[in-house]
Amino acid sequence: MSKKYVTSKIVKLVIVLIVCAFLIFFNPKGFFNPIRGVFLSISAPFQKIFYQSSQKIGGTVSFLASISEIKNDNAKLSKENNFLAAQVASLQEEKNQNALLREQLGLVPRDKFSLVGGFVIGQDPQGSESWIILDKGEKDGISVGMAVIVSNGILVGKVEEVYATSSKINLLASSSSSVNVSDAETGAKGIIRGEYGLGLVMDMVTQADVLNVGDTIITSGLGSNIPRGLLVGKIKDIKVSDDRLFQRATVVSRIKYSGLDVVFVIK
Amino acid sequence: MVKITIFFIIFFSAILQLAVLSNVFFWGLGPNILLLLIIFWTTQAGFEKALVKNITAGLVLDLATFCAVGMNIASFALVAFFIGFISKRFLVIARNWRIFVLTITIIFSTLANSLFLNALFLIADYFGKTAIGNAPTSLFSFMLFKEIGLNILFFPLVYFIMKRIESLSFLATRAKIN
Numbered sequence: 001m002s003k004k005y006v007t008s009k010i011v012k013l014v015i016v017l018i019v020c021a022f023l024i025f026f027n028p029k030g031f032f033n034p035i036r037g038v039f040l041s042i043s044a045p046f047q048k049i050f051y052q053s054s055q056k057i058g059g060t061v062s063f064l065a066s067i068s069e070i071k072n073d074n075a076k077l078s079k080e081n082n083f084l085a086a087q088v089a090s091l092q093e094e095k096n097q098n099a100l101l102r103e104q105l106g107l108v109p110r111d112k113f114s115l116v117g118g119f120v121i122g123q124d125p126q127g128s129e130s131w132i133i134l135d136k137g138e139k140d141g142i143s144v145g146m147a148v149i150v151s152n153g154i155l156v157g158k159v160e161e162v163y164a165t166s167s168k169i170n171l172l173a174s175s176s177s178s179v180n181v182s183d184a185e186t187g188a189k190g191i192i193r194g195e196y197g198l199g200l201v202m203d204m205v206t207q208a209d210v211l212n213v214g215d216t217i218i219t220s221g222l223g224s225n226i227p228r229g230l231l232v233g234k235i236k237d238i239k240v241s242d243d244r245l246f247q248r249a250t251v252v253s254r255i256k257y258s259g260l261d262v263v264f265v266i267k
Numbered sequence: 268m269v270k271i272t273i274f275f276i277i278f279f280s281a282i283l284q285l286a287v288l289s290n291v292f293f294w295g296l297g298p299n300i301l302l303l304l305i306i307f308w309t310t311q312a313g314f315e316k317a318l319v320k321n322i323t324a325g326l327v328l329d330l331a332t333f334c335a336v337g338m339n340i341a342s343f344a345l346v347a348f349f350i351g352f353i354s355k356r357f358l359v360i361a362r363n364w365r366i367f368v369l370t371i372t373i374i375f376s377t378l379a380n381s382l383f384l385n386a387l388f389l390i391a392d393y394f395g396k397t398a399i400g401n402a403p404t405s406l407f408s409f410m411l412f413k414e415i416g417l418n419i420l421f422f423p424l425v426y427f428i429m430k431r432i433e434s435l436s437f438l439a440t441r442a443k444i445n
Contacts, residue, residue, distance in 0.1 A: 009314050009348065016322065016344045023337035024391055032329075032336045039330045043278070047286040054290040122285040125332065127296025127410050133285070161333060168333050258289070 037163040040133075044166050047121040048135055055261055113227070115149075115264040116140055121166070129257040130174035130194070132157075136265065137165045147219075147226040147266045155179070155219055155230040156255055156263060171257050172200055172232065181232055182220040186210040189220055192232055192251060200233060200251040207247060211238050217251050227266060269436050276432070277324045280304060281331045296410055298417035299377065301328050303425040305343050306350055306376055310369070314351030321347045335391070342383040346376050373422055377415045 118140075122133035136142050146159045148169050157177065160170040170177050173194040181202060182189045188209030190202045202217060215235045221228030233253040241248050280300040288297025301324045308317035325340030332339075350372055357368045 009351070012315060012318060013344060013348050016318070017341055020337035020341035020344070024335045024341075024387065025394065036330045036333075039327075043282055043331065046279075046282050050282060051286040051290065054287040058290040058292075122331075123289055125284040125289050125297060125299075127289060127413075131333065 033163075040163050040166045044121060044133075044135055047133065048119060051121045052119070052261070055259075058259075113264075114267040116142060116267055117262060117264050119262055120260045123258065123260075127258070128174075129171055130176075131160070131171060132169050132257075132260060132263075134167050134169055134263065134265070135165070137163045137167050139164055141267055142167050142265055145225045147230065148263050149230060149266060150255060150260065150263050153229075153231050154253070154255055155226070155232055156253075156257065156260065158224075158226065159265060169263070172253065173257050179226060179232070180220045180222040180224065181217050183209075183211055183235075184216040184218045185212065186215065189222075190247075190249075192217065200253060202235070202249040202251050203241070203246065205247040205249065207240075207245070209247070211235060211247055211249050213237060217249075272432065272436060273320055274323065276429075277301065277304070277320070277327050280324075281327045284328075285331055292417070296413055296417070298421040299380070299414060300421070300425065301325075301339075302343070302346070302376060302380055303373070303418060303422050304429070305347050306369075306372060306422070307426055307429050309347045309350045310354040310372070313355070314347050317347060317351075318344070338384060338387050341387060342380050345383050346379050349379060350376060369422070370419055373418050374415050377411070377418050381411055381414075 116136055118134040118136035120132045121135045124130045124132075134142075134148075142159055142162050144159055144162055147155060148157045148159060149155055155172065157169045157171040157174070158179070159167050161168040171194070172179065172192060175194050177192075177194045179192045180189070181192045186209065188205050188211050190205035190209075193201050193203055195201055202211075205211060213235050217232040217235065219226050219228055219230040219232060231254075233251040236250045236252045238247060238249045240246075284297060284300050288300070291297065304324060305317070305321050308320050311317075321343045322340055325338075325343040326336065328334070328339040328343075329336045353368075353372055353375070357364075
């Protein structure tokens with residue numbers, strides 16, 4: 001009677017699940033890394049072509065979807081432009097002072113980064129903006145832990161895995177990402193973490209430190225390969241953690257992670 | 268020849284998912300083409316006959332999305348098992364309700380795939396296996412409902428393309444025999 005329930009379907013399913021459990025728990029990535037490297041080498045050229053072509057289509061679709069907002073944005077931007085033009089003149093003096101301060105504080109000047117540029121050829125298909133694939137790998141001098149930036153100074157993530165001709169970049173918005181940062185205005189130190197693709201949170205800031213809405217958050221250069229002084233974002237709001245020991249701030253990045261096409265790795 | 272064709276279908280579907288569909292849709296999320304292929308193969312041929320194709324699709328997706336090999340294989344195998352169960356009972360009996368049953372199958376499969384992946388990820392994470400890849404879409408996220416909607420929209424396209432490929436393969440095989 002009991003044999004009726006143990007069909008060949010169930011036996012095959014159980015065998016598949018046991019093998020998968022063995023693969024997941026005893027050898028997560030080590031054994032299949034060379035195979036994954038070969039797969040990525042073969043798929044990279046196709047991914048590059050398809051990704052770049054689809055970026056243009058995606059841009060058109062986004063444009064059509066946002067037509068109604070464009071007129072309002074246009075008026076707002078014209079007003080902002082006039083205000084900014086006036087500010088530019090007064091900021092020239094501050095720029096000179098800034099260069100001098102950076103030298104004194106030992107910040108790495110942006111012009112002195114050794115950068116490797118690469119095209120994004122794939123991204124997380126689940127839309128959680130957790131990771132992207134870059135068309136540069138070991139052969140281009142990329143290694144795990146290197147910082148990845150755009151626009152000459154805005155941090156977007158870190159190199160997490162490297163293969164011969166491609167690498168996986170873990171974005172700041174990923175839930176597994178954590179980077180040491182500080183408030184550029186007040187010096188408050190904390191850790192930036194991703195929140196499942198919903199944004200960035202600056203955590204572990206002590207109650208004694210000062211955070212203000214609108215403050216600029218930069219990398220602190222502590223405890224990792226990431227140089228100091230890379231822009232992360234601006235504080236949007238500030239809360240107290242559930243245990244009331246630390247402050248937490250929501251940080252908004254200027255970068256839309258799903259729209260990345262060219263990034264730079266700091267060697 | 269048929270096996271090679273199927274492998275290429277799986278390979279290019281994975282590239283489509285990673286490099287095209289998530290870019291085209293402004294949510295950053297596209298339909299899960301490989302899951303739709305699993306549904307098609309399992310409803311057409313049954314769980315056992317489609318098992319090798321499902322495992323291959325899971326393996327390719329694991330390699331392409333930097334997951335620990337085995338995560339998507341296990342999830343697809345479980346989803347296919349339940350689809351085989353549903354299709355055997357409902358798609359045969361309720362011929363006039365095929366579209367409705369297929370829609371329910373797609374909704375169930377997408378939810379089940381997300382549930383199984385989340386469960387596997389949590390279990391692996393609990394045992395300290397951190398090198399298993401990034402967390403899948405949360406069960407409580409609105410993105411999951413968007414994925415269900417996109418899967419339902421895209422399934423007819425996948426169905427007709429695969430039917431066409433199958434009939435071409437059948438004709439090629441018949442020509443070869445003759």
